[in-house]
Amino acid sequence: MIEQQPPPKTTKDPLGRDPQAAARKTGADGENWVIVVNKPSLNGRSAMKKFFLLCLFLIGFGWAISNFPGLATQGTYDSIVLDFREDLGAAEIAKEVNAIAQQYQVAPQLNSEFSAGDNVYVVKGDRTLLNALKKSNLAKDTEYIEPNYVYSAFGIPNDPMYTKQWNLRSINVESAWNETKGSGTTVAIIDSGITPVADLKETKFVPGYDFVNNRAEAYDDHGHGTHVAGTVAQSTNNNYGVAGIAYEAALMPLKVLSASGGGTVSDIAEAIKFAADNGADVINMSLGGSGESQLMSEAIDYAHSKGVVIIAAAGNSGESSASYPARYPHVIGVSALGPDDEKASYSNFGAGVDIAAPGGSEMGKILQSTIDPETGAEVFEGYEGTSMASPHVAAVAALVKASGITEPDSIRSILLQSSRTVTEDPLNHFGSGHLDAAAAVQLAQRGQINFRDFFRWLRDNGYLSPRFWIDGGAVALLPKVAMVLGSYLLAFFMRNYFPFAWTWGFSGGLIAGSSGFFGLRNLFVFDLPQWPLRVMGSSIPELGGAINGSSMLNPFFASVLIPGILIALLLGHRQWKWIAIAISIGFASSLAVNAFVSPAVWGLGSGLLAQTFLIVNALLCFGLARLAIKTEVQSA
Amino acid sequence: MSITVKGEIERKGLGPGTWALVGEDGETYELKDAPSELKKAGLKVSVKGEVRKDVMTFAMIGPVLEVQSFEEL
Numbered sequence: 001m002i003e004q005q006p007p008p009k010t011t012k013d014p015l016g017r018d019p020q021a022a023a024r025k026t027g028a029d030g031e032n033w034v035i036v037v038n039k040p041s042l043n044g045r046s047a048m049k050k051f052f053l054l055c056l057f058l059i060g061f062g063w064a065i066s067n068f069p070g071l072a073t074q075g076t077y078d079s080i081v082l083d084f085r086e087d088l089g090a091a092e093i094a095k096e097v098n099a100i101a102q103q104y105q106v107a108p109q110l111n112s113e114f115s116a117g118d119n120v121y122v123v124k125g126d127r128t129l130l131n132a133l134k135k136s137n138l139a140k141d142t143e144y145i146e147p148n149y150v151y152s153a154f155g156i157p158n159d160p161m162y163t164k165q166w167n168l169r170s171i172n173v174e175s176a177w178n179e180t181k182g183s184g185t186t187v188a189i190i191d192s193g194i195t196p197v198a199d200l201k202e203t204k205f206v207p208g209y210d211f212v213n214n215r216a217e218a219y220d221d222h223g224h225g226t227h228v229a230g231t232v233a234q235s236t237n238n239n240y241g242v243a244g245i246a247y248e249a250a251l252m253p254l255k256v257l258s259a260s261g262g263g264t265v266s267d268i269a270e271a272i273k274f275a276a277d278n279g280a281d282v283i284n285m286s287l288g289g290s291g292e293s294q295l296m297s298e299a300i301d302y303a304h305s306k307g308v309v310i311i312a313a314a315g316n317s318g319e320s321s322a323s324y325p326a327r328y329p330h331v332i333g334v335s336a337l338g339p340d341d342e343k344a345s346y347s348n349f350g351a352g353v354d355i356a357a358p359g360g361s362e363m364g365k366i367l368q369s370t371i372d373p374e375t376g377a378e379v380f381e382g383y384e385g386t387s388m389a390s391p392h393v394a395a396v397a398a399l400v401k402a403s404g405i406t407e408p409d410s411i412r413s414i415l416l417q418s419s420r421t422v423t424e425d426p427l428n429h430f431g432s433g434h435l436d437a438a439a440a441v442q443l444a445q446r447g448q449i450n451f452r453d454f455f456r457w458l459r460d461n462g463y464l465s466p467r468f469w470i471d472g473g474a475v476a477l478l479p480k481v482a483m484v485l486g487s488y489l490l491a492f493f494m495r496n497y498f499p500f501a502w503t504w505g506f507s508g509g510l511i512a513g514s515s516g517f518f519g520l521r522n523l524f525v526f527d528l529p530q531w532p533l534r535v536m537g538s539s540i541p542e543l544g545g546a547i548n549g550s551s552m553l554n555p556f557f558a559s560v561l562i563p564g565i566l567i568a569l570l571l572g573h574r575q576w577k578w579i580a581i582a583i584s585i586g587f588a589s590s591l592a593v594n595a596f597v598s599p600a601v602w603g604l605g606s607g608l609l610a611q612t613f614l615i616v617n618a619l620l621c622f623g624l625a626r627l628a629i630k631t632e633v634q635s636a
Numbered sequence: 637m638s639i640t641v642k643g644e645i646e647r648k649g650l651g652p653g654t655w656a657l658v659g660e661d662g663e664t665y666e667l668k669d670a671p672s673e674l675k676k677a678g679l680k681v682s683v684k685g686e687v688r689k690d691v692m693t694f695a696m697i698g699p700v701l702e703v704q705s706f707e708e709l
Binding site: 192222223227257261262263264265266268286288291293313316317323324325348373383384385386387 | 648649650651652654664668669688689690691692693694696697698699700
């Protein structure tokens, strides 16, 4: 049995007032209370500025929400599903199918041999055909006509040999892809050239140069450069071959190594200048030698001054100290790791090594598409070497750049800071540690509060499911989102002033205090009472009314009382105090939003008295959290 | 300035692979444009050549030795 219970109308004003009118009224004199209450700790101008920024953000967020197209319209499809009504009968359906075939020049087919019973037919077609079918007479004879969406797993590309690319998983690239794939950046590959093999077909290229043969086309006659380029930006999610790391970045092929694998310092220096003058963001040099060169050193300084990040391989002679150019200042030197995360035996180490990345060993090599130098035929080949490690770092540098970091020194420090530290490293095998693409991109985005950041946070905390966005109507969506957003913003601002670690407990506290897992309120389970879900789906301030399904706030729950008690009790505990502080921040947001949207409090009505009560308590909660954080951070 | 190195030819598997001369002193040289008669792993040779400091390579296994002449041992 389905329990036929109507969803609770949580935010409708019980007195029938127009909640928007209430919001407008309070919003007009909102600036007064902000100044008054912040007086002890902040001057008026600073408070005004923050309030102004908050308003700006909320306006922007409101606009974004109202323009959010929803997940349901974003899928891709190249066919359409028709489900005929079962009461039509086989003869009638056959007639309809023939009619469609003739009218639209398509060939409807049963989806599979199991579809006959349900009369599910599939036709090839796009949005135009879908709309035509929906408008036709056919619509009344079908249960539904809908796009036959193609579903694919997030994060994992469909390249069939991706499973063999242990190196991409080991740098955590899948999570980084949720944020960026390097679009808008250019990586110059100073190497033996690049041959546009089939698995580079969808990769963007910008013009390069062949300094060996002095011509514009820089094709590969060796195999090395094409392999290196593949690690950076192999065409990915193209159902073919292998994947690359920054596969939406553009490649600039610069050939300096001849077919025999060597090249001169003068050609390499010219290639570096070419890259800097032609818009490269990152330079990868999977090459090296033993000679110091003034010419090359100057070229590197020039490129650095033009904002280019320069990465080079540490060298493969297995000795202490990297070869040139990895040794130069302004160059990030990369040592090589095997699949066991240990330094590969051939890799140089010591001076000049800034970071370590997968380069492969006999246990497992780096697989990319390239050419066989003997025959020129395309092959998928496993290579090993610091040559293979360097492009991993170059590609992640492109991801960092695409995340909005422009200064080469900032990109360098993000790459190094975000790497996974190796505690025991007396010989400097690993520099700052093992390259971590996800952590680098995350670090690059910290400080920029963006829409995607917020949505990721919602998703990580169990808020965001497609159904929630489609069916979220029963729980009024915007106020709830405003509560979560408010608590997030408050915590974000505080963290900028008093840096603290953002833990799971902290996120949990914010949710509990601000809005609860409000998606649960829409859930009705067979033969179970709904109130436990309603209680779990409520924030702590709303708990007073949740059990009996009232949307009125209980003044004991919806006040500074609970956060005050929690902070007083838990302040001595290392982890739990952060949960208490987060709950207090969440309370502040929830009470403030309720004050504008649904200010009904038991015993205080739903007028100015209740609003004042909620606002004062919201500010008290915020002040309490701020004080607690300040004390904790300064005493730590 | 020419030097003479005695040692054994090896094929190194880095990247697409390269030819090396492992000297009796333990130093590994990368052979630049090795003549085909030298491209035999295990061959014991004495190679006369020049170390090219102005050349960089993908293999990065050691000093780049441009071969002038050689004899089998």
